Amino acid sequence: FVIGFFPPSQLPIGSPTLYVGLVAGGLVVFTGAPLVISHFKKPSWVPAPRGDDDTP
Structure with a gap:
């Protein structure tokens, strides 16, 4: 990881x-963008847990 901060010769x-x-x-x-999106996600984006519906 740290090696990437040294420019190649x-x-x-x-x-x-x-x-x-x-x-x-x-x-x-690139690490912050997913964290920001996850923090501000809408409740409608969360999928419903399986097994809640009564339909077969």
Whole structure:
């Protein structure tokens, strides 16, 4: 996980700080988006538990 924050030597990087910032920002966005969506989900999005209906 931590290795991803070090820029590869084959990739011409102008600013290592910019590289680390972009990787860290991407990590925050891609892990934070599902958490935010889950937090603000509507009650209608939750499926009803199976076995509640009386129909065969």
